[in-house]
Amino acid sequence: xxxxxxxxxxxxxxxxxxxxxxxxxxxxxxxxxxxxxxxxxxxxxxxxxxxxxxxxxxxxxxxxxxxxxxxxxxxxxxxxxxxxxxxxxxxxxxxxxxxxxxxxxxxxxxxxxxxxxxxxxxxxxxxxxxxxxxxxxxxxxxxxxxxxxxxxxxxxxxxxxxxxxxxxxxxxxxxxxxxxxxxxxxxxxxxxxxxxxxxxxxxxxxxx
Numbered sequence: 255x256x257x258x259x260x261x262x263x264x265x266x267x268x269x270x271x272x273x274x275x276x277x278x279x280x281x282x283x284x285x286x287x288x289x290x291x292x293x294x295x296x297x298x299x300x301x302x303x304x305x306x307x308x309x310x311x312x313x314x315x316x317x318x319x320x321x322x323x324x325x326x327x328x329x330x331x332x333x334x335x336x337x338x339x340x341x342x343x344x345x346x347x348x349x350x351x352x353x354x355x356x357x358x359x360x361x362x363x364x365x366x367x368x369x370x371x372x373x374x375x376x377x378x379x380x381x382x383x384x385x386x387x388x389x390x391x392x393x394x395x396x397x398x399x400x401x402x403x404x405x406x407x408x409x410x411x412x413x414x415x416x417x418x419x420x421x422x423x424x425x426x427x428x429x430x431x432x433x434x435x436x437x438x439x440x441x442x443x444x445x446x447x448x449x450x451x452x453x454x455x456x457x458x459x460x461x462x
Contacts, residue, residue, distance in 0.1 A: 298344045299365040299373055300422040303353045304402075305339035308332035309413030322402060322418060329404055330416060344424075356410050358382050359390075361417055371399040373421035379405065397421050 306319065308330055315323050316337045326335055338356055345351045350364040360380050367374040379391035390408060397403050399422050406416035 302342045304418040305355045306416040307338045307413045309334045
């Protein structure tokens, strides 16, 4: 083999090794991205904010608030409740979501921790923007998954503003939660030569 062909072979080997290296790095990078995405998904909390306008003008309760009415009435004691808006967003722990309510109100919600079925939240309600912004509410709460926290009582167009917020944790994939075995999986394996059991065809009768 002459020097020229040797150099060609060596060059080809270098390219091949480099190509394998690139492929391996690409696989590792893809795996890292998948793990990062999974971690991001796990650290996210689903928040829902309901904007409600209450008054005593009539005795009508918005059908969409029927389940929440039992919690609204004893707290605020109005006869009418109207759903003015609904917003939902997935928020990372430590990040703040600024949910715009009826003007000029804004609710800032920051999930800080998740433990079991409880989500720790920092809530802040403000009115206006810039130098005219006024802090109306600031508190830290622990909210059980699927339960609403009510706050408000501020004047708004058409009545009084009430805000309901709930938090839900991201559920892991079913494979990780240990789904119960199916009926087929739960059956014990039959021994070789053992006859297959047959279902009854009727009361007091069996199939032959």
